[in-house]
Amino acid sequence: MVQYTTARLDTSFxxxxxxxxxxxxxxxxxxxxxxxDLADKFHMTLTGMKKHVGVLEQAGLVTTKKIGRVRxxxxxxxxxxxxxxxxxxxxxxxxxRFDELDNVVxxxxxxxxxxxxxxxx
Amino acid sequence: xSAKIESKPGAVKHRATVERKSDREVVVTxxxxxxxxxxxxxxxKAELFKRWWVPKSxxxxxxxxxxxxxxxxxxxxxxxxxxxxxxFFGTYLEVKPYTRLAWTNEEGGEGGPVTTVTFEETDGxxxxxxxxxxxxxxxxxxxxxxxVEAMVETFDQLDELLVTLGExxxx
Numbered sequence: 001m002v003q004y005t006t007a008r009l010d011t012s013f014x015x016x017x018x019x020x021x022x023x024x025x026x027x028x029x030x031x032x033x034x035x036x037d038l039a040d041k042f043h044m045t046l047t048g049m050k051k052h053v054g055v056l057e058q059a060g061l062v063t064t065k066k067i068g069r070v071r072x073x074x075x076x077x078x079x080x081x082x083x084x085x086x087x088x089x090x091x092x093x094x095x096x097r098f099d100e101l102d103n104v105v106x107x108x109x110x111x112x113x114x115x116x117x118x119x120x121x
Numbered sequence: 122x123s124a125k126i127e128s129k130p131g132a133v134k135h136r137a138t139v140e141r142k143s144d145r146e147v148v149v150t151x152x153x154x155x156x157x158x159x160x161x162x163x164x165x166k167a168e169l170f171k172r173w174w175v176p177k178s179x180x181x182x183x184x185x186x187x188x189x190x191x192x193x194x195x196x197x198x199x200x201x202x203x204x205x206x207x208x209f210f211g212t213y214l215e216v217k218p219y220t221r222l223a224w225t226n227e228e229g230g231e232g233g234p235v236t237t238v239t240f241e242e243t244d245g246x247x248x249x250x251x252x253x254x255x256x257x258x259x260x261x262x263x264x265x266x267x268x269v270e271a272m273v274e275t276f277d278q279l280d281e282l283l284v285t286l287g288e289x290x291x292x
Contacts, residue, residue: 103172
Protein backbone atom coordinates (compact mmCIF):
# COMPACT_ATOMS: atom_id res chain seq x y z
CA MET A 1 0.00 0.00 0.00
CA VAL A 2 2.78 2.38 0.89
CA GLN A 3 4.70 1.61 -2.29
CA TYR A 4 1.57 1.89 -4.36
CA THR A 5 0.76 5.28 -2.88
CA THR A 6 4.28 6.59 -3.35
CA ALA A 7 4.52 5.45 -6.96
CA ARG A 8 1.25 7.11 -7.82
CA LEU A 9 2.15 10.31 -6.07
CA ASP A 10 5.48 10.37 -7.88
CA THR A 11 3.87 10.15 -11.31
CA SER A 12 1.23 12.74 -10.42
CA PHE A 13 3.77 15.20 -9.08
CA UNK A 14 6.20 14.60 -11.93
CA UNK A 15 3.40 15.18 -14.40
CA UNK A 16 2.50 18.46 -12.72
CA UNK A 17 6.06 19.72 -12.36
CA UNK A 18 5.96 21.25 -15.83
CA UNK A 19 4.16 24.56 -16.53
CA UNK A 20 3.04 23.48 -20.01
CA UNK A 21 1.44 20.36 -18.62
CA UNK A 22 -0.34 22.36 -15.93
CA UNK A 23 -1.57 24.65 -18.69
CA UNK A 24 -2.81 21.67 -20.70
CA UNK A 25 -4.81 20.44 -17.68
CA UNK A 26 -6.33 23.88 -17.24
CA UNK A 27 -7.22 24.00 -20.93
CA UNK A 28 -8.80 20.53 -20.87
CA UNK A 29 -10.75 21.61 -17.79
CA UNK A 30 -12.51 24.09 -20.08
CA UNK A 31 -12.98 21.81 -23.08
CA UNK A 32 -11.65 18.64 -24.68
CA UNK A 33 -9.03 19.31 -27.35
CA UNK A 34 -7.03 17.48 -29.98
CA UNK A 35 -3.25 17.21 -29.73
CA UNK A 36 -3.02 19.55 -32.73
CA ASP A 37 -5.19 22.17 -30.96
CA LEU A 38 -3.03 21.91 -27.86
CA ALA A 39 0.20 22.15 -29.85
CA ASP A 40 -1.10 25.33 -31.55
CA LYS A 41 -2.26 26.89 -28.30
CA PHE A 42 1.04 26.30 -26.57
CA HIS A 43 3.17 27.08 -29.65
CA MET A 44 4.78 23.67 -29.70
CA THR A 45 5.50 20.95 -32.22
CA LEU A 46 3.10 18.01 -32.41
CA THR A 47 5.85 15.70 -31.17
CA GLY A 48 6.53 17.91 -28.16
CA MET A 49 2.86 18.06 -27.25
CA LYS A 50 2.47 14.31 -27.70
CA LYS A 51 5.21 13.80 -25.12
CA HIS A 52 3.53 16.09 -22.60
CA VAL A 53 0.15 14.45 -23.11
CA GLY A 54 1.84 11.05 -22.75
CA VAL A 55 3.20 12.00 -19.33
CA LEU A 56 -0.20 13.28 -18.20
CA GLU A 57 -1.79 10.13 -19.50
CA GLN A 58 0.64 7.91 -17.61
CA ALA A 59 -0.30 9.75 -14.43
CA GLY A 60 -3.98 9.18 -15.13
CA LEU A 61 -4.62 12.91 -15.28
CA VAL A 62 -5.55 12.86 -18.96
CA THR A 63 -7.05 10.26 -21.26
CA THR A 64 -6.91 10.29 -25.05
CA LYS A 65 -9.15 8.77 -27.65
CA LYS A 66 -8.47 8.44 -31.35
CA ILE A 67 -11.42 9.22 -33.59
CA GLY A 68 -10.51 8.89 -37.24
CA ARG A 69 -7.16 10.61 -37.59
CA VAL A 70 -7.64 12.97 -34.67
CA ARG A 71 -6.51 12.15 -31.13
CA UNK A 72 -8.72 13.95 -28.63
CA UNK A 73 -7.61 14.59 -25.05
CA UNK A 74 -9.77 15.01 -22.00
CA UNK A 75 -9.25 15.22 -18.26
CA UNK A 76 -8.45 11.93 -16.53
CA UNK A 77 -10.75 9.11 -15.51
CA UNK A 78 -11.94 10.78 -12.34
CA UNK A 79 -13.43 13.60 -14.36
CA UNK A 80 -15.07 11.32 -16.89
CA UNK A 81 -18.52 9.88 -16.81
CA UNK A 82 -19.48 7.19 -14.35
CA UNK A 83 -18.67 4.27 -16.62
CA UNK A 84 -15.05 5.22 -17.15
CA UNK A 85 -14.60 5.81 -13.43
CA UNK A 86 -16.01 2.37 -12.81
CA UNK A 87 -13.59 0.80 -15.28
CA UNK A 88 -10.69 2.61 -13.69
CA UNK A 89 -11.63 1.34 -10.22
CA UNK A 90 -11.96 -2.14 -11.60
CA UNK A 91 -8.67 -1.90 -13.47
CA UNK A 92 -6.80 -0.78 -10.38
CA UNK A 93 -8.04 -3.73 -8.40
CA UNK A 94 -6.77 -6.05 -11.12
CA UNK A 95 -3.50 -4.16 -11.44
CA UNK A 96 -2.85 -4.78 -7.76
CA ARG A 97 -3.77 -8.41 -8.02
CA PHE A 98 -1.55 -8.98 -11.02
CA ASP A 99 1.36 -7.14 -9.42
CA GLU A 100 1.16 -9.68 -6.60
CA LEU A 101 0.82 -12.51 -9.12
CA ASP A 102 4.03 -11.30 -10.79
CA ASN A 103 5.84 -11.79 -7.49
CA VAL A 104 4.49 -15.31 -7.04
CA VAL A 105 5.35 -16.39 -10.61
CA UNK A 106 8.79 -14.80 -10.38
CA UNK A 107 9.49 -16.74 -7.22
CA UNK A 108 8.30 -20.01 -8.81
CA UNK A 109 10.49 -19.37 -11.85
CA UNK A 110 13.53 -18.68 -9.67
CA UNK A 111 12.88 -21.77 -7.59
CA UNK A 112 12.61 -23.95 -10.70
CA UNK A 113 15.86 -22.58 -12.08
CA UNK A 114 17.74 -23.22 -8.86
CA UNK A 115 16.27 -26.74 -8.64
CA UNK A 116 17.49 -27.39 -12.17
CA UNK A 117 20.97 -26.25 -11.24
CA UNK A 118 20.95 -28.50 -8.19
CA UNK A 119 19.82 -31.47 -10.27
CA UNK A 120 22.63 -30.96 -12.74
CA UNK A 121 25.29 -31.14 -10.04
CA UNK B 122 2.42 3.57 -26.59
CA SER B 123 1.32 0.80 -24.27
CA ALA B 124 2.33 -1.71 -26.94
CA LYS B 125 5.91 -0.49 -26.74
CA ILE B 126 5.91 -0.77 -22.98
CA GLU B 127 4.51 -4.30 -23.17
CA SER B 128 7.28 -5.48 -25.50
CA LYS B 129 10.07 -4.74 -23.03
CA PRO B 130 9.90 -7.54 -20.46
CA GLY B 131 11.04 -6.56 -17.04
CA ALA B 132 11.85 -2.99 -18.04
CA VAL B 133 8.45 -1.55 -17.19
CA LYS B 134 5.72 -3.06 -15.10
CA HIS B 135 2.91 -4.53 -17.15
CA ARG B 136 -0.46 -2.93 -16.69
CA ALA B 137 -3.81 -4.58 -16.70
CA THR B 138 -6.27 -3.36 -19.30
CA VAL B 139 -9.98 -3.56 -18.65
CA GLU B 140 -12.64 -3.40 -21.30
CA ARG B 141 -16.38 -3.63 -20.98
CA LYS B 142 -17.30 -5.77 -23.96
CA SER B 143 -21.01 -5.43 -23.41
CA ASP B 144 -23.50 -4.50 -20.69
CA ARG B 145 -22.87 -7.85 -19.06
CA GLU B 146 -19.25 -8.65 -19.84
CA VAL B 147 -15.94 -7.26 -18.71
CA VAL B 148 -12.53 -8.43 -19.93
CA VAL B 149 -9.25 -7.98 -18.08
CA THR B 150 -6.01 -8.51 -20.01
CA UNK B 151 -2.54 -8.66 -18.56
CA UNK B 152 0.84 -10.11 -19.53
CA UNK B 153 2.72 -11.94 -16.80
CA UNK B 154 6.47 -12.61 -16.93
CA UNK B 155 6.63 -16.37 -16.71
CA UNK B 156 5.51 -19.56 -18.46
CA UNK B 157 1.79 -20.42 -18.66
CA UNK B 158 2.42 -23.53 -16.58
CA UNK B 159 3.50 -21.48 -13.55
CA UNK B 160 0.82 -18.82 -14.01
CA UNK B 161 -1.79 -21.59 -14.20
CA UNK B 162 -0.37 -23.07 -10.99
CA UNK B 163 -0.69 -19.70 -9.28
CA UNK B 164 -4.37 -19.69 -10.26
CA UNK B 165 -5.15 -23.24 -9.18
CA LYS B 166 -3.05 -24.03 -6.09
CA ALA B 167 -4.53 -22.57 -2.93
CA GLU B 168 -1.20 -21.87 -1.23
CA LEU B 169 -0.12 -19.76 -4.24
CA PHE B 170 -3.50 -18.27 -5.09
CA LYS B 171 -4.04 -16.81 -1.63
CA ARG B 172 -0.77 -14.90 -1.89
CA TRP B 173 -1.92 -12.70 -4.76
CA TRP B 174 -5.72 -12.74 -5.16
CA VAL B 175 -6.22 -10.46 -2.19
CA PRO B 176 -3.58 -7.72 -2.32
CA LYS B 177 -2.90 -6.04 1.01
CA SER B 178 -4.24 -2.75 -0.30
CA UNK B 179 -7.71 -4.28 -0.56
CA UNK B 180 -7.81 -4.08 3.20
CA UNK B 181 -9.26 -7.56 3.52
CA UNK B 182 -7.86 -10.58 5.31
CA UNK B 183 -8.29 -14.03 3.88
CA UNK B 184 -9.16 -16.47 6.65
CA UNK B 185 -9.19 -19.57 4.48
CA UNK B 186 -8.80 -20.58 0.85
CA UNK B 187 -9.71 -23.97 -0.60
CA UNK B 188 -9.46 -24.69 -4.31
CA UNK B 189 -10.37 -28.03 -5.86
CA UNK B 190 -9.44 -27.16 -9.42
CA UNK B 191 -11.11 -30.03 -11.25
CA UNK B 192 -14.18 -29.88 -13.46
CA UNK B 193 -17.07 -29.93 -10.98
CA UNK B 194 -14.70 -29.21 -8.06
CA UNK B 195 -15.53 -26.40 -5.62
CA UNK B 196 -13.61 -23.43 -4.35
CA UNK B 197 -14.26 -21.40 -1.23
CA UNK B 198 -12.61 -18.20 0.04
CA UNK B 199 -13.50 -16.84 3.47
CA UNK B 200 -12.70 -13.24 4.36
CA UNK B 201 -12.52 -11.63 7.76
CA UNK B 202 -15.45 -9.24 7.45
CA UNK B 203 -17.39 -7.08 9.85
CA UNK B 204 -19.82 -8.09 11.39
CA UNK B 205 -19.21 -11.68 10.28
CA UNK B 206 -16.85 -13.54 7.91
CA UNK B 207 -17.87 -13.44 4.24
CA UNK B 208 -17.51 -16.45 1.96
CA PHE B 209 -17.02 -16.39 -1.80
CA PHE B 210 -17.54 -19.74 -3.47
CA GLY B 211 -18.37 -21.54 -6.67
CA THR B 212 -17.70 -24.47 -8.97
CA TYR B 213 -15.06 -25.06 -11.64
CA LEU B 214 -16.70 -25.50 -15.02
CA GLU B 215 -13.55 -25.96 -17.10
CA VAL B 216 -10.01 -26.88 -16.11
CA LYS B 217 -7.63 -27.36 -19.04
CA PRO B 218 -4.09 -27.38 -17.72
CA TYR B 219 -2.05 -24.33 -18.70
CA THR B 220 -4.60 -22.95 -21.18
CA ARG B 221 -8.09 -22.42 -19.77
CA LEU B 222 -10.12 -22.14 -16.57
CA ALA B 223 -13.75 -21.28 -15.88
CA TRP B 224 -15.63 -21.06 -12.61
CA THR B 225 -18.98 -19.89 -11.30
CA ASN B 226 -19.42 -17.26 -8.59
CA GLU B 227 -22.29 -18.46 -6.45
CA GLU B 228 -22.10 -16.33 -3.30
CA GLY B 229 -24.87 -14.10 -4.66
CA GLY B 230 -27.14 -17.05 -5.31
CA GLU B 231 -27.75 -19.07 -8.42
CA GLY B 232 -27.13 -17.54 -11.84
CA GLY B 233 -24.16 -15.47 -10.65
CA PRO B 234 -21.33 -14.35 -12.93
CA VAL B 235 -19.05 -16.85 -14.63
CA THR B 236 -15.31 -16.16 -14.76
CA THR B 237 -13.28 -17.54 -17.68
CA VAL B 238 -9.50 -17.27 -17.85
CA THR B 239 -7.28 -18.18 -20.79
CA PHE B 240 -3.48 -18.43 -20.69
CA GLU B 241 -1.41 -17.96 -23.82
CA GLU B 242 2.36 -18.29 -23.67
CA THR B 243 4.73 -16.47 -26.04
CA ASP B 244 8.49 -16.25 -25.50
CA GLY B 245 8.28 -17.16 -21.84
CA UNK B 246 5.55 -14.60 -21.12
CA UNK B 247 1.92 -15.41 -20.59
CA UNK B 248 -1.01 -13.37 -21.78
CA UNK B 249 -3.83 -13.79 -19.28
CA UNK B 250 -7.32 -12.89 -20.50
CA UNK B 251 -9.98 -12.98 -17.82
CA UNK B 252 -13.64 -12.55 -18.74
CA UNK B 253 -16.41 -12.02 -16.22
CA UNK B 254 -19.80 -12.72 -17.74
CA UNK B 255 -22.63 -11.38 -15.63
CA UNK B 256 -26.29 -12.34 -15.82
CA UNK B 257 -27.35 -8.68 -15.99
CA UNK B 258 -26.01 -5.16 -16.36
CA UNK B 259 -26.90 -4.46 -12.71
CA UNK B 260 -24.79 -7.39 -11.59
CA UNK B 261 -21.78 -6.11 -13.51
CA UNK B 262 -22.25 -2.54 -12.26
CA UNK B 263 -22.21 -3.79 -8.69
CA UNK B 264 -18.95 -5.71 -9.18
CA UNK B 265 -15.67 -4.04 -8.45
CA UNK B 266 -16.98 -2.28 -5.38
CA UNK B 267 -15.64 -3.07 -1.96
CA UNK B 268 -12.87 -2.30 0.46
CA VAL B 269 -10.52 -1.02 -2.20
CA GLU B 270 -12.91 1.81 -3.01
CA ALA B 271 -12.16 3.65 0.18
CA MET B 272 -8.57 3.99 -0.95
CA VAL B 273 -9.49 4.99 -4.48
CA GLU B 274 -11.65 7.76 -3.05
CA THR B 275 -8.63 9.12 -1.26
CA PHE B 276 -6.78 9.24 -4.56
CA ASP B 277 -9.74 10.93 -6.22
CA GLN B 278 -9.61 13.66 -3.65
CA LEU B 279 -5.87 14.05 -4.18
CA ASP B 280 -6.27 14.14 -7.94
CA GLU B 281 -8.95 16.78 -7.70
CA LEU B 282 -6.67 18.85 -5.56
CA LEU B 283 -3.82 18.42 -8.04
CA VAL B 284 -6.02 19.43 -10.96
CA THR B 285 -7.20 22.49 -9.04
CA LEU B 286 -3.60 23.41 -8.36
CA GLY B 287 -2.80 22.95 -12.05
CA GLU B 288 -5.70 25.15 -13.05
CA UNK B 289 -4.85 27.99 -10.75
CA UNK B 290 -1.20 28.08 -11.77
CA UNK B 291 -2.12 27.85 -15.46
CA UNK B 292 -4.08 31.08 -15.34
